[in-house]
Amino acid sequence: MNGELGSATARPGSGEFERDVHAVARLIPPGRVTSYGAIARYLGAARSSRMVGWAMNRALDADPIDTPQVHPVPAHRVVNRLGMLSGRLHFPTPTAMAERLMAEGVEVRDDRVVDFDAHFWDPSTEL
DNA sequence: AACGTGACCCTAG
């Protein structure tokens, strides 16, 4: 048995960057949205926007059991720089992302945030 | 262990 406490969970994906991404994502106010690039820039890794996407993916995959209530990572509030819901297919259903946004008052049409600029929340500016 | 693939973004032709 891997008597080791934490080391057993020496999980490869929980790097600092990923945690920081989750932390920032949690700060996105309901009804607002931001982009992968904006988060990456805020964290000083402007060219790692792709990794932000992976971090979001991970957030959804995370075991609800492994992490009791430490989950409020609003992945639905992160879209690409054009306001398109490029990650929708990773949600339980293809429409879940749009539905969650709509529930917060963010209008979505054709998998795209309507009036993106008005809803855009830039951590570098707002934080 | 190298290779391809991604919830991206920017620059250049």
Added chain:
DNA sequence: ACTAGGGCCACGT
């Protein structure tokens, strides 16, 4: 205006 390619780095095969 449109297409192509580079950079980034974690993951699955």
